Amino acid sequence: MGVFEQLATFIERIPGLLLDSGELGIIYAIMALGVFISFRTLNTPDLTVDGSFALGAAFSAVLAVNGHPVFGLIIAFLAGSAAGCITSLINVRMGINPLLASILVMLGLYSVNLRVMGKQPNIPINKPAETIYSLFKADSLAEYGELVLSIIILSAILISLYLFLKTRFGFVLRATGDNENMVRASGVNTDITKLIGLALANGLTALSGGMIAQFQRFSDVQMGTGMVVIGLSSVIIGEVVFGTRPLFRRLIAVVLGSVLYRFIISIAYEVGLEASDLKLVSAVIVGIALSAPKIGGGLAKLKSRFSTGEKAGEQDA
Amino acid sequence: MLEINRVKKVFLKGTVNERTALDNVSLTLKEGEFVAVIGGNGSGKSTLLNCISGVHFPDSGSIKLDGEDISFLPEYKRSKFIGRVFQDPLKGTAFDMSIEENLAIAWYKGRSRNLKPGLTRKDIEVFREKLARLDLGLENRMKDKAGLLSGGQRQALTLLMAIMVRPKLLLLDEHTAALDPSTAKKVLQLTRSFVKEEKIATLMVTHNMKDALEMCSRIVMMHEGRIVLDASGEEKENLTVDKLIEKFEERSGQTLDNDRMLLA
Numbered sequence: 001m002g003v004f005e006q007l008a009t010f011i012e013r014i015p016g017l018l019l020d021s022g023e024l025g026i027i028y029a030i031m032a033l034g035v036f037i038s039f040r041t042l043n044t045p046d047l048t049v050d051g052s053f054a055l056g057a058a059f060s061a062v063l064a065v066n067g068h069p070v071f072g073l074i075i076a077f078l079a080g081s082a083a084g085c086i087t088s089l090i091n092v093r094m095g096i097n098p099l100l101a102s103i104l105v106m107l108g109l110y111s112v113n114l115r116v117m118g119k120q121p122n123i124p125i126n127k128p129a130e131t132i133y134s135l136f137k138a139d140s141l142a143e144y145g146e147l148v149l150s151i152i153i154l155s156a157i158l159i160s161l162y163l164f165l166k167t168r169f170g171f172v173l174r175a176t177g178d179n180e181n182m183v184r185a186s187g188v189n190t191d192i193t194k195l196i197g198l199a200l201a202n203g204l205t206a207l208s209g210g211m212i213a214q215f216q217r218f219s220d221v222q223m224g225t226g227m228v229v230i231g232l233s234s235v236i237i238g239e240v241v242f243g244t245r246p247l248f249r250r251l252i253a254v255v256l257g258s259v260l261y262r263f264i265i266s267i268a269y270e271v272g273l274e275a276s277d278l279k280l281v282s283a284v285i286v287g288i289a290l291s292a293p294k295i296g297g298g299l300a301k302l303k304s305r306f307s308t309g310e311k312a313g314e315q316d317a
Numbered sequence: 318m319l320e321i322n323r324v325k326k327v328f329l330k331g332t333v334n335e336r337t338a339l340d341n342v343s344l345t346l347k348e349g350e351f352v353a354v355i356g357g358n359g360s361g362k363s364t365l366l367n368c369i370s371g372v373h374f375p376d377s378g379s380i381k382l383d384g385e386d387i388s389f390l391p392e393y394k395r396s397k398f399i400g401r402v403f404q405d406p407l408k409g410t411a412f413d414m415s416i417e418e419n420l421a422i423a424w425y426k427g428r429s430r431n432l433k434p435g436l437t438r439k440d441i442e443v444f445r446e447k448l449a450r451l452d453l454g455l456e457n458r459m460k461d462k463a464g465l466l467s468g469g470q471r472q473a474l475t476l477l478m479a480i481m482v483r484p485k486l487l488l489l490d491e492h493t494a495a496l497d498p499s500t501a502k503k504v505l506q507l508t509r510s511f512v513k514e515e516k517i518a519t520l521m522v523t524h525n526m527k528d529a530l531e532m533c534s535r536i537v538m539m540h541e542g543r544i545v546l547d548a549s550g551e552e553k554e555n556l557t558v559d560k561l562i563e564k565f566e567e568r569s570g571q572t573l574d575n576d577r578m579l580l581a
Contacts (some may be wrong), residue, residue, distance in 0.1 A: 166435055175422055179408065179410065183422070186425075
């Protein structure tokens with residue numbers, strides 16, 4: 001097969017790839033919004049995410065198997081929030097550095113998740129057990145049913161989150177990551193803002209994990225590994241590609257960043273990389289995305305050096 | 318209204334680096350009094366302000382505001398009636414939020430931080446008027462991020478945020494020290510007019526004796542954690558920078574070798 005035929009088949013596959021990355025990207029976007037809250041809004045490196053994602057998946061799968069898929073997602077959100085609260089309390093009350101506190105909770109959650117899953121490393125949600133997706137299935141939507149349901153849930157979360165960040169409490173939450181000092185000087189207990197921020201971040205993460213488990217009808221105790229990196233890369237890709245202002249655009253950018261990330265990953269599959277290579281691909285993407293401002297600045301410097309160099313040359317002549 | 322009674326604060330207690338920052342300091346402020354606190358580096362000026370604002374708790378002694386003992390009240394609770402401007406212009410505002418959002422955070426001080434809108438149209442009109450008083454053109458840039466402002470603009474904004482909800486007490490910790498001379502002058506003028514109009518009791522830590530003499534009704538000089546001079550009324554009116562330096566040397570038994578104080 002010639003290069004052109006290969007290219008042609010690849011282009012034919014793009015709509016399918018977009019649908020796949022859209023379906024996954026939209027669900028992972030909910031987790032990315034959580035990571036946005038902890039890393040950007042609160043300026044806290046929170047690794048609890050890895051544990052709370054799998055925690056949400058575990059609760060969601062167990063309850064779906066027992067016939068409560070919707071309730072499973074609610075419990076997933078609440079359990080994730082509780083995990084976030086614990087990280088915050090360990091940080092604030094016990095005076096342990098936030099990064100370390102989150103690592104401790106992530107580590108502990110691994111055992112908790114196994115308990116939730118009845119000491120099995122994975123749980124399939126076999127038919128005829130219902131998931132939110134099978135409940136929603138309508139003939140008119142054909143293959144887009146899953147995507148539509150995920151978009152509805154994401155939109156509801158996106159709009160509520162936007163409105164929440166625009167409230168009086170939302171303002172002080174956003175300022176806490178910027179300048180804790182100023183928030184305390186404004187008469188606000190920053191311990192509380194941090195607690196609620198991390199609870200919300202991990203609640204969203206666990207909800208996302210719960211949705212993924214029901215979407216793929218499968219929960220695995222390992223499925224949270226590397227979630228922080230995926231969330232962070234979605235946030236950063238969104239910032240670099242789609243901008244950061246105003247706030248609503250910023251939130252949309254996180255969602256689009258998540259979809260774009262999934263698309264890049266599916267391209268990586270297409271060019272022949274295997275599932276086992278995925279973590280390396282993720283790490284490289286995040287590395288590139290994180291260094292984008294620096295590389296951009298370096299290029300600008302190089303450019304100005306060249307142009308001033310030319311001018312100096314002209315003057316010499 | 319502010320009564321500081323024999324407050325003591327020792328840092329790194331029990332180590333070789335033990336340092337007594339405040340040595341039984343007592344100080345009483347009257348309603349509307351504008352007091353300058355001067356003194357060399359390490360004399361305890363900032364520690365005094367930090368004990369009043371709740372950043373540090375005193376080792377012994379008590380601090381009362383309007384008769385209420387606030388010695389061990391958490392910082393955020395005191396902030397509801399104490400306004401503060403810090404030396405570092407970065408400390409007073411949230412850099413990633415807009416000017417109007419910063420003002421809104423200060424505006425709802427002491428009120429419930431609930432799920433009502435953080436910024437209403439009515440608020441914006443109030444803020445526009447207040448910003449216009451700073452005479453820096455900020456009323457036309459209310460959607461700009463605070464991070465885009467210069468140091469002087471930020472200090473002016475922080476000052477406005479500190480007094481917007483009238484505090485019982487205003488604490489200024491060398492709030493013009495990081496600014497260039499002309500900007501510093503502008504911020505000081507604003508400080509003076511705000512304090513005068515609102516009649517807020519104010520403690521201003523400064524290195525600049527001239528400013529202190531010009532603006533304040535009372536001068537408190539600190540040295541090694543103690544108050545070595547407290548001049549008000551006629552005594553203060555007769556003071557000059559030279560006399561202050563003379564008194565400092567006489568009472569501390571040291572020559573004044575702080576360039577920042579001498580040059581000012």
